[in-house]
Amino acid sequence: MQLSTKHLLGIKDLTPTDISLILSTATQFKEVLQRSVKKVPSLRDVTIVNLFYENSTRTRISFELAEKRLGADTINFSASASSITKGETLLDTVNNILSMKVDMVVLRHSASGAPHFLAKHIPAAIINAGDGINEHPTQALLDALSIQEKLGSLEGKKILLIGDIMHSRVALSNIYLLNKMGAEVMVSGPPTLIPKYIKEALHVQVEYNIKKALQWCDVANILRIQLERQNQVLFSSLREYNLAYGISKKLLDGLNKEIVIMHPGPINRGVEIDSDVADSHQSIILQQVENGVAVRMAALYLLAGNKPIT
Amino acid sequence: MKTILDKQQLYLAISRLAHQLVENNINLNEIIFIGLQPRGVQVGAKLMECIKQICPNENLQYGVLDITFYRDDVRDELHVANSTHIPFLIEGKTVILIDDVLYTGRTIRAALDALQDFGRAKKVELCVLVDRRFNRELPIQPDYCGKAIDTATYQKVKVEWDKEAVFLY
Numbered sequence: 022m023q024l025s026t027k028h029l030l031g032i033k034d035l036t037p038t039d040i041s042l043i044l045s046t047a048t049q050f051k052e053v054l055q056r057s058v059k060k061v062p063s064l065r066d067v068t069i070v071n072l073f074y075e076n077s078t079r080t081r082i083s084f085e086l087a088e089k090r091l092g093a094d095t096i097n098f099s100a101s102a103s104s105i106t107k108g109e110t111l112l113d114t115v116n117n118i119l120s121m122k123v124d125m126v127v128l129r130h131s132a133s134g135a136p137h138f139l140a141k142h143i144p145a146a147i148i149n150a151g152d153g154i155n156e157h158p159t160q161a162l163l164d165a166l167s168i169q170e171k172l173g174s175l176e177g178k179k180i181l182l183i184g185d186i187m188h189s190r191v192a193l194s195n196i197y198l199l200n201k202m203g204a205e206v207m208v209s210g211p212p213t214l215i216p217k218y219i220k221e222a223l224h225v226q227v228e229y230n231i232k233k234a235l236q237w238c239d240v241a242n243i244l245r246i247q248l249e250r251q252n253q254v255l256f257s258s259l260r261e262y263n264l265a266y267g268i269s270k271k272l273l274d275g276l277n278k279e280i281v282i283m284h285p286g287p288i289n290r291g292v293e294i295d296s297d298v299a300d301s302h303q304s305i306i307l308q309q310v311e312n313g314v315a316v317r318m319a320a321l322y323l324l325a326g327n328k329p330i331t
Numbered sequence: 332m333k334t335i336l337d338k339q340q341l342y343l344a345i346s347r348l349a350h351q352l353v354e355n356n357i358n359l360n361e362i363i364f365i366g367l368q369p370r371g372v373q374v375g376a377k378l379m380e381c382i383k384q385i386c387p388n389e390n391l392q393y394g395v396l397d398i399t400f401y402r403d404d405v406r407d408e409l410h411v412a413n414s415t416h417i418p419f420l421i422e423g424k425t426v427i428l429i430d431d432v433l434y435t436g437r438t439i440r441a442a443l444d445a446l447q448d449f450g451r452a453k454k455v456e457l458c459v460l461v462d463r464r465f466n467r468e469l470p471i472q473p474d475y476c477g478k479a480i481d482t483a484t485y486q487k488v489k490v491e492w493d494k495e496a497v498f499l500y
Binding site: 064091 | 414
């Protein structure tokens with residue numbers, strides 16, 4: 022039993038069997054994380070470099086913790102404190118690191134496709150920790166695990182993604198994953214932030230009326246407004262966005278059912294989600310973070326297993 | 332294919348193991364039984380049934396342990412992880428590991444490692460249904476053994492619960 026792929030570049034390349042394998046392995050790692058010794062020696066012969074060309078709190082800490090819990094050796098690299106400010110290319114940087122006998126690379130990059138490019142040129146296993154506006158596979162996997170824990174399964178469940186669908190790698194990875202696992206997906210948000218042909222291209226439903234969309238769903242995954250990726254004005258102000266698409270307690274109280282609230286973080290309180298919603302009992306935002314470590318352990322463990330013995 | 336234990340022999344062996352376990356561990360409160368995933372779990376469950384019949388008033392502590400993440404061959408072959416459930420403290424207790432077939436001893440080596448992460452047991456013993464002697468790759472021997480057999484490395488021993496028998500292939 023192993024993954025059908027050598028790298029984890031995106032959910033797009035995974036089969037439903039791969040996804041189930043990662044999720045079931047993650048469940049077992051969750052149990053490991055409840056023990057007093059939260060560590061297993063599976064990857065003690067593996068060295069992993071965390072290459073973060075873009076800022077991150079959760080993902081980076083989560084990956085590092087996952088690596089340490091598996092007994093791997095880790096090296097951290099952040100773009101701001103490195104030689105790329107001297108003009109070194111991505112491939113040169115990685116090749117230099119690999120020549121120091123590193124087995125796996127966790128890469129976050131602001132350019133979409135950066136991990137795919139690396140995968141073609143280097144022998145090490147690569148895990149995409151978010152590339153530009155393309156994919157963020159481990160986030161989608163941890164979201165799936167969180168939904169599965171809360172609702173029992175993914176199949177037939179109605180998942181709503183709200184907000185900046187256009188610039189969100191979390192949205193794209195989630196859509197691929199949920200479609201593969203038989204869930205129904207709807208996207209909602211300002212028309213300027215929803216790609217025009219998304220319905221045809223990715224087989225999702227589109228609903229611009231936030232209230233109708235919330236009434237339809239079992240789970241609402243609220244995405245962050247990514248101001249850093251917007252190079253033109255797509256809505257007039259954050260205040261206006263909050264009034265039109267921000268999820269408030271009042272909006273949720275107006276529904277005739279209780280839905281599950283998710284957010285990949287970091288939260289912009291008072292923009293896409295109000296504080297009383299983010300901190301309510303309906304919200305599983307912190308469970309998502311907790312599941313992140315287990316899911317990343319599963320991904321690392323399963324990919325390291327694919328390594329031929331040298 | 333050769334039958335090593337038929338149905339009657341299988342249940343006699345399990346019953347004997349249960350009696351031996353009780354005989355050597357009179358104070359069952361101090362004992363923690365741990366079935367090893369995936370196939371030791373069924374042996375463990377059968378043993379627990381038997382021990383309950385011998386000592387109906389005792390509250391048995393039975394957990395299951397998965398050793399996938401502790402294997403020494405993760406690079407050669409990926410194994411699917413199973414659940415671990417040990418809801419009691421093993422600190423200072425006697426732990427009895429239960430598995431179906433003892434072969435190279437590597438599973439038990441991994442189990443001993445895994446057990447360390449749950450605490451320091453006073454004593455660890457090993458109970459197996461079938462012991463494939465002379466194929467050991469590590470210095471590990473069972474304390475309780477249903478049947479010891481001599482096999483070649485190319486052969487396979489399978490405990491088949493649907494047929495309630497043990498076969499040599």
